[in-house]
Amino acid sequence: MNNKNALLVSSVEIEIPFHDCDPMNIVWHGNYARYLEVARCELLRQFDYDYLQMRESGYAWPIVDMRIKYIDSALFTQRIRVEAYLKEYEQRLKIDYVIFDAATNKRLTKAYTVQVAVAQESGEMQYVSPPILMQKLAKVL
Numbered sequence: 001m002n003n004k005n006a007l008l009v010s011s012v013e014i015e016i017p018f019h020d021c022d023p024m025n026i027v028w029h030g031n032y033a034r035y036l037e038v039a040r041c042e043l044l045r046q047f048d049y050d051y052l053q054m055r056e057s058g059y060a061w062p063i064v065d066m067r068i069k070y071i072d073s074a075l076f077t078q079r080i081r082v083e084a085y086l087k088e089y090e091q092r093l094k095i096d097y098v099i100f101d102a103a104t105n106k107r108l109t110k111a112y113t114v115q116v117a118v119a120q121e122s123g124e125m126q127y128v129s130p131p132i133l134m135q136k137l138a139k140v141l
Contacts (some may be wrong), residue, residue: 003087003096005087006085007085007087008046008086009043013102015078025076027076029068032070033068039097047136047137057132058121061093065112065114068110072108080101093116098110117133
């Protein structure tokens with residue numbers, strides 16, 4: 001995953017809570033999607049288009065594709081850093097992610113998500129990102 005050509009970058013730190021872990025104190029694999037969500041929301045806030053603003057603009061942005069590659073395990077009480085990189089926005093939002101151990105900088109996980117705009121009124125998927133997204137991004141790119 002090459003993140004050198006990212007348009008925007010965000011980074012959040014999370015301490016792994018007990019309730020995210022299995023009996024061996026390893027993060028259950030399904031919880032990684034939540035960590036990506038935290039970083040994604042931080043990235044979207046950089047251009048004032050978080051989920052509330054999306055809804056207010058008349059569009060839903062469901063995730064239509066997600067891939068996660070688990071490289072190493074995150075553990076109970078470990079601090080992780082989740083970085084999100086905006087890679088595409090003209091037809092869809094494609095965001096790449098890397099999760100690191102915050103103390104050692106060791107890479108733990110790589111992932112990406114793809115979201116598409118869906119007009120709330122008609123339920124139709126948009127094949128080009130709506131003008132509101134372009135306007136919001138134009139202010140920061």
